[in-house]
Amino acid sequence: MRILSLAGRRLAASIPTLFLILIGVFLLLQLAPGDTVDALMAQMGGGDAATAEALRKFYGLDLSVPAQLGNYLWHLVRLDLGFSSIYGKPVATVILERLPPTILLMTASLSFAFFFGLVFGVIASRGVNRWPDTLISTLGLIFYATPSFWFGLMAIVVFSVYLQWLPPGGFEDIGTVQTGIWRVLDIAAHLVLPTLTLGLIFLAIYLRIMRASMLEVLNLDFVRTARAKGLDETHVITRHVLRNALLPMVTLIGLQAGTMLGGSVVVESVFSLPGLGRLAYESVVQRDLNTLLGIVFVSALLVISVNFVVDLLYARLDPRIAAEG
Amino acid sequence: MDAVKRYFRSPAAVIGLILLLLVIAMAISAGLLYPRDPLALAGRPLIWPFSNPRFLLGTDNSGRDIAAQIFYGARISLLIGGVATVIAILIGILVGAFAGYYGGWVDNVLMRITEAFQTLPNFVLLLVLVAVFGSTLTTVTIAVGVVSWPAPARLTRAEFLSLRNREFVQAGKTLGMKDVQLILGEILPNALPPVIVYASVVMAVAILLESALAFLRLSDPNVASWGNLIGLGRDVLRVQWYVSAIPGIAILVTVLAVSLVGQGLNDALNPRLKSR
Numbered sequence: 001m002r003i004l005s006l007a008g009r010r011l012a013a014s015i016p017t018l019f020l021i022l023i024g025v026f027l028l029l030q031l032a033p034g035d036t037v038d039a040l041m042a043q044m045g046g047g048d049a050a051t052a053e054a055l056r057k058f059y060g061l062d063l064s065v066p067a068q069l070g071n072y073l074w075h076l077v078r079l080d081l082g083f084s085s086i087y088g089k090p091v092a093t094v095i096l097e098r099l100p101p102t103i104l105l106m107t108a109s110l111s112f113a114f115f116f117g118l119v120f121g122v123i124a125s126r127g128v129n130r131w132p133d134t135l136i137s138t139l140g141l142i143f144y145a146t147p148s149f150w151f152g153l154m155a156i157v158v159f160s161v162y163l164q165w166l167p168p169g170g171f172e173d174i175g176t177v178q179t180g181i182w183r184v185l186d187i188a189a190h191l192v193l194p195t196l197t198l199g200l201i202f203l204a205i206y207l208r209i210m211r212a213s214m215l216e217v218l219n220l221d222f223v224r225t226a227r228a229k230g231l232d233e234t235h236v237i238t239r240h241v242l243r244n245a246l247l248p249m250v251t252l253i254g255l256q257a258g259t260m261l262g263g264s265v266v267v268e269s270v271f272s273l274p275g276l277g278r279l280a281y282e283s284v285v286q287r288d289l290n291t292l293l294g295i296v297f298v299s300a301l302l303v304i305s306v307n308f309v310v311d312l313l314y315a316r317l318d319p320r321i322a323a324e325g
Numbered sequence: 326m327d328a329v330k331r332y333f334r335s336p337a338a339v340i341g342l343i344l345l346l347l348v349i350a351m352a353i354s355a356g357l358l359y360p361r362d363p364l365a366l367a368g369r370p371l372i373w374p375f376s377n378p379r380f381l382l383g384t385d386n387s388g389r390d391i392a393a394q395i396f397y398g399a400r401i402s403l404l405i406g407g408v409a410t411v412i413a414i415l416i417g418i419l420v421g422a423f424a425g426y427y428g429g430w431v432d433n434v435l436m437r438i439t440e441a442f443q444t445l446p447n448f449v450l451l452l453v454l455v456a457v458f459g460s461t462l463t464t465v466t467i468a469v470g471v472v473s474w475p476a477p478a479r480l481t482r483a484e485f486l487s488l489r490n491r492e493f494v495q496a497g498k499t500l501g502m503k504d505v506q507l508i509l510g511e512i513l514p515n516a517l518p519p520v521i522v523y524a525s526v527v528m529a530v531a532i533l534l535e536s537a538l539a540f541l542r543l544s545d546p547n548v549a550s551w552g553n554l555i556g557l558g559r560d561v562l563r564v565q566w567y568v569s570a571i572p573g574i575a576i577l578v579t580v581l582a583v584s585l586v587g588q589g590l591n592d593a594l595n596p597r598l599k600s601r
Contacts, residue, residue, distance in 0.1 A: 020441040032457040145580035150573030157566045262448025266537045284456040
């Protein structure tokens with residue numbers, strides 16, 4: 001219960017941040033050349049000034065900026081993100097449709113990066129300054145420097161064009177209607193390359209942190225005690241060192257949640273996945289500012305919820321945090 | 326002097342420095358080696374690399390020399406990376422110094438703003454900024470700088486928090502020095518080294534951010550940038566994959582060089598940590 005109230009307090013503290021972001025981006029978007037009506041008129045193939053006037057009135061764009069902001073926030077409290085004139089649907093609907101691929105992609109990439117980062121980090125720290133460590137650390141540096149979109153394109157060339165093992169893009173095969181397990185497998189096959197592409201840079205970061213954290217914990221007194229008790233090395237590592245070394249890794253998940261969401265914009269564009277990131281890109285190109293603002297809101301919300309979960313995990317890994325509350 | 330010696334003892338740091346100097350040399354010599362406009366048509370489109378001595382790295386989809394674009398692209402990447410880093414570090418130092426030195430409500434307000442910037446994914450903010458202010462070289466550079474300042478700000482703040490109650494600061498206060506004098510003249514020089522080292526991380530990320538933006542065709546299309554070229558090469562990826570592959574390697578090498586130099590500097594300046 002203590003943990004929950006602690007994490008809950010942090011969650012409540014992030015509400016002002018959320019409003020700060022929304023107000024900031026809302027005011028910023030007022031400076032953008034052209035508004036929703038301009039975009040709409042361009043799509044209709046032009047129109048006279050009277051129509052534009054009527055449309056502005058309809059969308060509430062004739063009001064003063066503070067009044068518009070107030071309107072927007074008031075609608076937002078009721079979870080109404082406004083209307084996307086480009087998609088002809090409420091923004092909330094558009095975003096909800098695009099959310100599942102992004103969440104799936106992010107979860108998969110995070111699991112991939114976390115798991116292999118942990119494994120490689122442990123291996124590197126066990127053979128510090130010997131060849132496994134040198135190899136892993138060098139690979140980590142190279143992965144860190146690799147632009148994700150470029151890695152994605154090269155993966156498409158190798159695995160989709162030459163080897164033809166995996167599909168080059170899309171979320172699922174739309175040529176055939178599949179159900180049940182076959183659909184799951186089909187989606188999984190489509191997500192392999194995007195997951196690797198998005199996860200690569202995080203794998204590099206995680207393995208570096210895990211290695212440093214392992215080396216730090218391995219020098220602590222309680223590890224010596226555990227060894228002195230006569231525990232075998234596997235036991236010492238898995239039961240004593242790992243749990244303590246995991247703390248910085250978990251912190252990193254919260255810190256990197258935003259970066260990962262930003263990375264999915266690029267990765268989804270490379271693999272033409274119909275996700276939130278691609279929607280962000282499309283709404284910039286199409287000047288659909290309402291949708292863009294909605295995406296800003298939802299991505300901030302996502303980052304805040306990831307941090308909430310991280311807080312809970314953190315307290316679970318280190319009971320002292322909850323006790324100090 | 327010790328630090329310099331320590332730097333050159335690490336092979337990784339030396340390799341990083343050589344690679345970085347190589348990229349800088351490319352940027353400087355671009356005008357000499359390729360006096361023509363790198364975005365002008367030069368020959369037949371889609372010549373494979375090493376097949377025509379006139380175009381060592383081949384030509385892209387519209388017949389522009391890839392090698393020339395790589396050399397000029399080094400200028401753009403270093404320029405955007407460098408200037409954006411300076412902007413991010415300056416804002417970061419300013420915010421971090423005030424928040425850390427004054428504490429209290431100043432700290433509260435500034436950290437709330439920092440938190441807001443960190444909660445919003447920086448690439449999404451970058452998209453918003455580009456949507457609002459357009460994508461010229463100047464706006465993209467400033468935008469990349471503006472999304473990158475929170476981390477240096479936090480670092481500076483932490484340094485200021487640990488330094489502001491030291492004796493030399495108190496001595497300065499007793500002597501009647503003004504706050505600005507104390508912040509800029511006394512504390513900042515002591516807080517600077519870790520921030521400068523961190524600048525390498527900011528620069529690496531800035532180069533990657535710009536190239537991703539260019540790849541999405543949201544950066545300045547009128548300059549020869551590596552990201553632009555990768556985006557173009559995407560149209561002919563199935564067969565002429567080299568159009569995308571070559572500039573990607575250039576980005577990889579540059580970012581790798583910047584990170585290696587940063588790590589080398591870090592190890593050289595904090596020798597205690599090096600033994601790990």
